[in-house]
Amino acid sequence: MLCLSIVVPLLNEEESLPELSEWINRVAVANNLSYELIFIDDGSTDESWKVIESLSNKNAAVKGIKFQRNYGKSAALNEGFKAAQGNVIITMDADLQDSPDEIPALYAMVMNDGYDLVSGWKKKRYDNALTKNIPSKIYNSVTRRMSGIKLHDMNCGLKAYRKNVIKSIEVYSEMHRYIPVLAKWAGFRKVGEKVVEHRARKFGVSKFGLSRFVNGPLDLASIMFVGRYGKKPMQFFGLLGTIIFLIGFGVGGYLIVDKIISPENSLSNRPPFYIALTCIILGTMFFLTGFIAELIIRNAPDRNHYLIEQKLKL
Ligand code: UDP
Numbered sequence: 001m002l003c004l005s006i007v008v009p010l011l012n013e014e015e016s017l018p019e020l021s022e023w024i025n026r027v028a029v030a031n032n033l034s035y036e037l038i039f040i041d042d043g044s045t046d047e048s049w050k051v052i053e054s055l056s057n058k059n060a061a062v063k064g065i066k067f068q069r070n071y072g073k074s075a076a077l078n079e080g081f082k083a084a085q086g087n088v089i090i091t092m093d094a095d096l097q098d099s100p101d102e103i104p105a106l107y108a109m110v111m112n113d114g115y116d117l118v119s120g121w122k123k124k125r126y127d128n129a130l131t132k133n134i135p136s137k138i139y140n141s142v143t144r145r146m147s148g149i150k151l152h153d154m155n156c157g158l159k160a161y162r163k164n165v166i167k168s169i170e171v172y173s174e175m176h177r178y179i180p181v182l183a184k185w186a187g188f189r190k191v192g193e194k195v196v197e198h199r200a201r202k203f204g205v206s207k208f209g210l211s212r213f214v215n216g217p218l219d220l221a222s223i224m225f226v227g228r229y230g231k232k233p234m235q236f237f238g239l240l241g242t243i244i245f246l247i248g249f250g251v252g253g254y255l256i257v258d259k260i261i262s263p264e265n266s267l268s269n270r271p272p273f274y275i276a277l278t279c280i281i282l283g284t285m286f287f288l289t290g291f292i293a294e295l296i297i298r299n300a301p302d303r304n305h306y307l308i309e310q311k312l313k314l
């Protein structure tokens with residue numbers, strides 16, 4: 001039985017792959033851990049796939065999946081999880097920012113200490129403070145509060161899972177940031193955290209730009225909504241609609257009374273007031289309509305549709 005599956009999603013990381021693969025092999029052999037290393041090439045336009053093929057020729061443990069185009073880290077992870085055979089599945093970024101030296105301890109936490117999921121915590125982080133570290137701190141504190149999961153670094157690429165955990169959830173859209181939340185909703189309880197070494201990016205550049213500030217919060221809102229309200233959006237939005245209606249009704253009533261009592265000085269004589277009121281109500285309605293659309297798109301049954309161009313040893 002295979003101890004470990006190491007799942008590595010990647011996009012244009014040709015320079016890092018040989019060193020990463022060699023390092024993982026060294027750690028696994030030294031710790032007597034049988035393993036497979038699954039690279040998922042998420043539509044690279046550099047020579048990443050060629051490098052994976054040549055690594056796979058040299059090392060029987062190296063396997064690969066090549067996507068037809070870039071579908072995103074979540075899709076890549078999801079496909080890796082489907083293919084993984086090991087008792088423990090460890091995910092890791094391809095850019096050498098996560099250290100393979102952490103593998104044995106993560107493995108032991110799942111196998112010996114009974115954790116279903118262990119998330120890495122980049123306590124000392126080597127990224128740009130303004131674009132990465134500070135936003136990440138804010139995002140983690142919001143996610144902690146909303147989800148009730150006490151992790152400091154929800155989105156760390158280095159994580160370990162018990163096999164049944166990962167086989168029971170599906171990662172889609174941009175949900176790779178919230179796998180612990182998905183696992184919690186799926187029913188898993190013992191979630192742990194381990195401080196891990198983090199290194200500066202050695203080659204290439206970060207693949208995540210500003211869009212994550214839009215997609216991240218929307219995904220969190222969507223996942224929290226689905227987790228909490230499940231199949232009852234009608235009740236939720238119905239209640240909200242009723243509240244907005246009652247507010248409108250109350251304000252309208254007040255204006256009428258106000259007009260009767262002091263016809264000259266009434267608030268209702270001032271058009272900006274009406275405009276503001278209309279904008280608030282319409283704005284809320286549009287926002288909710290948009291949110292319903294997001295819920296449908298993000299949670300549609302065919303949300304994970306991607307084409308696989310090639311597979312290596314899988
Ligand atoms: N990645 C991917 N698909 C994408 C974007 C990124 O597979 O569409 C991979 C990337 O190659 C790396 C990991 O996801 O292995 C984390 O990405 P990155 O290092 O760019 O993120 P950061 O560390 O800057 O948050």
Ligand code: MG
Nearest residue numbers: 093095097201
């Ligand atoms: Mg990185």
